[in-house]
Amino acid sequence: MKKLESTVINLLFLLHCFLVVLLIFEKGVIIPYWLQPLGRMHPLVLHFPIAFIVLLAIFSFFKKQIEAETYKNINRFLIVFTAFTTVIATIMGLFLSMEGDTTDLMTLHKWFGVGICFLVYVLTFVKKEKVFNALLYVGVIGVVFVGHYGAGLTHGTNFITEPLVKTKVVKLNEETPIFQGFVKPVLDSKCLSCHNSEKRKGELDMSSFEGMMHGGKGGKLWIAGNPEKSALLKRVHLPEDNKKHMPPQGKKQLTKGEIQLINAWIKQGADNKIALAQLPEEDGLKQITSKLLASKNKSIEPVFAFNFAKTEIIDGLQNPFRSVIQKSPASPAIEVVINGRETYRPEFLTDLSSIKEQIVSLNLSFLPVDKSSIDFISSLSNLNNLLLNFTDVTTNDLSGLKTCVNLKTLSLSGTKVDVEIKDLLKQLPKLETLYLWNTEINNEAIDGLKLEFPNVHFETGFKSDGKALKLTPPVLLSEKTIISKGDFIELGHKMPGVEIRYTTDGTVPTKSSKLFKTPIQVDLKNKKPFKAIAYKKGWLASNVKTIKFIDKGYTPKQFEVTYEGENNEFIGVASRILIDHNKAGNGTANSTPSWAAFNFNNPLNALAYFGENPPTIKHIIFNYGVHKWSKTEPLATLEVWAGQDKNNLTLLKQIKKTPRKLKGDKKNQDIEDKRPRRLKIEVPKNKIFKYYKIIATPHKKSRIYVDQLYFY
Amino acid sequence: MDKEFFEHRLNINRRHFLGKMAMGVGGAALGSLLIPDLLKGSPVASNELPLGIKHFASKAKRIIMLTQNGAPSQLESFDYKPKLRDMFGEDLPDSIRQGQRLTGMTANQKNFPLVGSKFDFNQYGKSGTWVSDLFPNIAKITDDICVIKSMHTDAINHDPALTFLQTGSQQGNRPSMGSWFSYGLGSENKNLPAFCVLLSKGSGNGQGVYSKLWSNGFLDSTHQGVQLSASEDPILYLNNPKGMDKMQRKKMLDNLAELNNLGHAEFGDPEIHAKIKQYEMAFRMQTAVPEITDLSKEPAHITEMYGSDSLIPGTYASNCLLARKLSESGVRFVQLYHQGWDQHGNLQRDMPKQAMDVDKASAALITDLKQRGLLDETLVIWGGEFGRTNYCQGKLTKDNYGRDHHPRAFSMFMAGGGVKGGMSYGKTDEFGYNIIENPVHIHDLHATIMHLMGLDHEKLTYKHLGRRFRLTDVHGHVVKDILA
Secondary structure: OHHHHHEEEEEEHOOOOOOOHHOOOOOOOOOOOHHHHHHHHHHHHHHHHHHHHHHHHHHHHHHHHOOOHHHHHHHHHHHHHHHHHHHHOOOOOOOHHOOOOOOOOHHHHHHHHHHHHHHHHHHOOOOOHHHHHHHHHHHHHHHHHHHHHHHHHHHOOOOOOOOOOOOOOOOOOOOOOHHHHHHHHHHHHHHHOOOOOOOOOOHHOOOOHHHHHHHHHOOOOOOOOOHOOOOHHHHHHHOOOOOOOOOOOOOOOOOOHHHHHHHHHHHHHOOOOOEHHOOOOOOOHHHHHHHHHHHOOOOOOOOOOOOOOOOHHHHHHHEOOOEEEEEOEEEEEEEEEOOOOOOOOOOHHHHHHHHOEEEEEEEOOOOOOOHEEEEEEEEOOOOOEEEEEOOOHHHHHHHHHOOOOOOOOOOOOOOOOOOOHHHHHHOOOOOOOEOOOOOOOOOHHHHHHHHHOOEEEEEOOOOOOOOOOOOOOOOEEOOOOOOOOOOOOEEEEOOOOOEEEOOOOOOOOOOOOOEOOOOOEEEOOOOOOOOEEOOOOEEEEEOOOEEEOEEEEOOOOOEEEEEOOOOOOOOOHHHHHOOOOOOOOOOOOOOOOOEEEEEEEOEEEEEEEOOOOOOOOOOEEEEOOOOOOOOOOOOEEEEEEEEEOOOOEEEEEEEEEEEOOOOOOOOOOOHHHHOOOOEEEEEEOOOOOOOEEEEEEEEEOOEEEEEEEEEO | HHHOOOOOOOOOOOOHHHHHHHHHHHHHHHHHOOOOOOOOOOOOOOHHHOOOOOOOOOOEEEEEEEEOOOOOOOOOOOOOOOHHHOOOOOOOOHHHOOOOOOOOOOOOOOOOEEOOOOOOEEOOOOOOOEEOOOHHHHHHOOEEEEEEEEEEEEOOHHHHHHHHEEEEEEOOOOHHHHHHHHHHHOOOOOOOOOEEEEEEEOOOOOOOHHHHHOOOOOOOHHHHEEEEEEOOOOOOOOOOOOOOOOHHHHHHHHHHHHHHHHHHHHHHHHHHHHHHHHHHHHHHHHHHHHHHHHHOOOHHHHHHHHHHHHHHHOOHHHHHHHHHHHOOOOOOEEEEEEOOOOOOOOOHHHHHHHHHHHHHHHHHHHHEEEHHHHHEEEEEEEEEOEEEEEOOOOOOEEEEEEEEOOOOOOEEEEEOOOOOOOOEEEEEEEEEEOOOEEEEEEEHHHHHHHHHOOOOOOOOEEOOOOOOOOOOOOOOOOHHHOOO
16 A cells, blocks of 8 residues: 555656646647547546545545544545546646637636646645645635636536526517627527637637627638628538538538528628618518518417326327317317217217317317307317308307407308307407308408408408309210110209200200200110200300210120130120120220220130020121221121021121221321221021121231120 | 334324425425426427327328329429520520430430420419419419429339329339328328329320329338229218118127127237228218218309319319318328320320319319318329420421420429418529429428428338338438428
C-alpha cells in the first residue's frame, strides 16, 4: 500500500510538471492528431475529480462517527486519488482547448480548473487538519464554478436558467419586422449554435444583427440587394460535401423555403427594420412572408380541453353499424358514424353517453332520426360537426340543438326543415357552414337567411346552368331479342316520368307515335326494325333505340357436339351456346363466350334431335363469324345431314366455299366483309326428320366462330 | 420473536398508519405532478400504433380514385404548350429527347414531328388554371382541384405502368393501394367492404384491366378489392334464395355458426372464426347494400349533375354516382377504372368522346361531395398511368394525329381531402417533354396520398418473406407543397 502511494505521489509530481510546461508554452504547443481523442475525453473524465472532492468534503463531516485510524487511511487514499484524476482531467482539458478558438468563458474555465488542480495537489501535502478542511471547502466551491463554466461551454451560458426565462410567444403580425419575425428564427435555429458570441467559429458571431453585419473571417455575410454575391447564400448553395458548405454536412440544412426567404430578404435590401406592412403588394419578399404569416397564425389541429376516453370504452362501443373513431393518437376527439337505415335503433345513439364529452363529429345521414335522438344530441357539448342530411328530422325537433353551442357545421340537406330554422341559428354563435339544399326552404328564403346570418356559409347545392340534357334511350326490360311468337316484350326507363314512344314500321318515332304503357306482342314476320324513343319535359329527347326481334324457331329436344370448340374453358362451349338464343352482335369480340371456335382438325359436328313427333322444319340458319384479322374466307364446307335414325342419315345439302381473299381497309381493321354471316339451308318440302346433323369444316389454318343455329 | 412482532403491530396504530400513508401519498402525488397525462389516459406513441388508427390527425378519411386507364394525353387536357402548335411538323430535338426509350410502336419511326393540341385552352377560376376545351365541366371547378403537371413514372407500357400506379411495383405481386388502406385503417362501415372496384369502358381503344390491380398481394385476403358488377344488381348472390325470408336466413346462419363453433373447438383453426364473421357480414350486407346501390332514389338534380348516363348501370357516370354513395357510406377506398384513353391514332376524333364520357361526371362527383360537406374528408384522384408524347405517332396530317406513350411527364389532379385547391404544381419544359420544376414520382404520389390519410408511408409495413414491405418500397417523399 505504502509503495503504491509513493508511486502515485511521484507520478503526480511528474504530471504537474508536465502541466506547468504546457501552460508556459501554450502558444507553441501542437497536439498531434492521435492525441486529440484523449483531449476529447475531457468531458468524460472530469466527473471523477468532481465526485471525489465532494466526497472528501462530505466525508470530513462524519469524522466523529468513524474510527480515527480508518478515517485517516480512507482520507489519505481519497485525496491522492482526487489529485490524480484532477490532474489527468486538467491535462485533457488543455489538449481539448488547444484544438479550437478560445473565448472568454473558456479562458475562465481553464484558469479556474488549473487553480483547482494545484490546490488539490497542495492538499496532498497538508497535514494540519484545520488548514486541510479550509482549503478543501474552497476547492469544492471552486469546482462548482469550474463545472458551471464548463457546462456553459457545451450547453450555452443560459442553459440552466433557460426554462425559467419563458420565451414570450410573439404573435406575428403585419407590423413585425420581417428580420425579427421570420429571418432571425431561421438563422437562430440553423447557424447560432456555432456562430455565437462564445463559440464564434470563423470569427463570426450571429447572435446580434450588428454581429452579422460585421461578418466573419471570410468577410461580410451579405451584400444588400444582391443575394447572388452574398457569402451566406453562396455557402448555402455549395454542394453539401464541399468543405465550405454551410451548415456543415450532417447538421440540419436550410430548407428550400428558408433559402427563398433569405434570398428575398437580401434582395429587398437586408433591412432589419422593414415590416410586411411597409412593402408593396407585388414585392417578392412580401408574397413569401405573407404566406408564412398566414400559416403560422393558423393552428393546424384544434386543441381540445377534455380528456381522452378510455380505449376499452371506445372498443366496447364499436358494433357493425356504429364506428367510434378517435381522431388521432394525439387527439382525444372522437368521431361517430352510424350506418344503415333499416337496422337503426335509438340505442345506437343513447349508448354513447359514456363518451358524451369527446364526441366532436356525429354522422347520422339517412337514418330515421327523430325528436328523441335530438334530445340525446343536445347533451353533446363539444360537438363541432353534425350531419343529419336525408334524415326524418323537422324544424321543431331541431330546436333542441340550441345547447350545442360549439357546432361549426350542420348538414340538413334533404330534410323537411323550413325557414323557421333561423330561431335555432340565432343560438349557435360558432356556426360556420349550414347545408340546406333539397329542403322546404326556397331560394328567396335562403337569401333572407344569408342577410340575417352573414357569418354563416349556406350551401345550397348544385344549380344546373339551365341547359337541357339529353335523355338516355329506353331499355328493353324483357332483355331477349330472340323470342317466340306470342311472347311479350317490355320497355322501360330508369328516370321517373319518362314517356316511351315506339314505331314498328321502321320510321323514326315522334311525340305522336304510339305510347308504350304495358308489355306488348310484336309481329315476328315484320322485317322492319322496332324503334323506340324517350321523352320528358325539360329534357332533350333520347337517341332512337332500334331493336331487331328474331323468331326463335324450333328448339331441339337434345343437342350434342363431338367437339366443344377451341379454348372452351374461356370462350364459348358449343353444346350450350349454339341453341341458347343469344346472338353475338356485330361488334362482339371473338374471344367472348358468345362464340365457339373450330379449326380444320376439329370441325363443328353437331347433332340435333327433335323427339319422336318432330315439327315440320322448313329451313336451317347457320350463323358464323370471321376473325377481324383473318385475310381469307375461313369456311370450307357446310354439310347438313338428316334422317330418322342417327346412325343412318342422308346428306341434304353441301355448301362449298373457296378461300377467297376478303376485301377491307387494312388500317382500321373494320372490314366490311367480316361481319357475322348467315347461311340458309332449305329442307325439302314435306319432309319431316327426327335428326339433323350439321358439319362445318374450316379451310386448313383457318378458324370459324359459330354462334347460333336456328331451325324454322 | 412473536412478542416483538406483536408489539410492533400494537405500535402501528391508526394515527401512525395514516401519518405514514400521508407521506407515501404525498410522495406519489408529487411525482404525479410531473406526469400530466397520468390520469387522463394517454396518447400512444406512433411507432407502436395498432392497425386501424391513423398515425396522425388528417382531414382525409376516404379516397375515390378515378383511374383513366389507357393514359389520357396531358397535352390535350391540362398541360398547355402553345409552342408545339408553332412548331407543327418540326422534328423533336435530340436535346429534348435525351435518349428517352420508345415503345415498339414508334421505335422505328424515322422522325418525330411535333404536334400541338388541336383543342384550345383557357384559364379558369381564381387560380387561372389552364384547362382544354375538352373538359368544360372540370374547368368550372378548377378552384377545388390541384393539378400536378409534373408526374412521372418508370414504366412505358400499359400493364406495368398501371400496376405500378396501383401497387407501387411493376410486377404485380404486391397489394393494391386500396388494400394497404384497408389494412392500415380498416373499414369505417363494417357492413361494407373497405375497398370497392368499379369498371367502365369508353368508346376508345380499351387496354386490359385485370383483377391483379385490386389484389391484396401478401396481405390478408379480407383486404382484397371487391369488384361491383355493372348491372342493376352490383353485388351478386346477395339476395336470399327464393322461398327463404330474412328470419329463416338468420336462423340458418346462427345454426351454421354453432356448427362452425363446434369445429373451432375441435381444431382451433382461426380461419373458422373468420368464416363465421364473413357470413355475418354478408347477412348485414343484404340490408346495407340495397340502400346504397339503389341509384333511382337520388333527387332529380343529382341526375342532372352527373348526366342522364348515370341511370345506366356500368357507365362512368353511374359509377361516379355509386362511388359517391359508397364513399359516403364509409367505404375507405373506391377505385374506378375508365378504359379507352389509348389514342395512338385518330386522337382528334376519339379523345373528345372519351372526355365527354368522364368530364361531366368527374366534375359532378367533386361538386356533389362538396355540397354534402364531404370533400374535406374525401380525397379524389384523377389521372392515368402515364402521359403521351409531344410528337405524332404515324403520319402527321393537318387534321389527323396520334400520340405514343410517354412516361417522363404527365398530368393528374387531386381534389379535397386536405389538398390545396386552385393550384397547379410542377412544370414541364415548353415542349411538354421533360419536367423542369418539382417532379412528382409515382412513389411520391403514394407517399402524399398516405400522408393525406394520416398514415406515415415509412411506418405502415407488412412483414412477408423475411422483409418488411411498404407501398412506397424504399422510396417516396411527401409533396408538402400541395397540402392545404
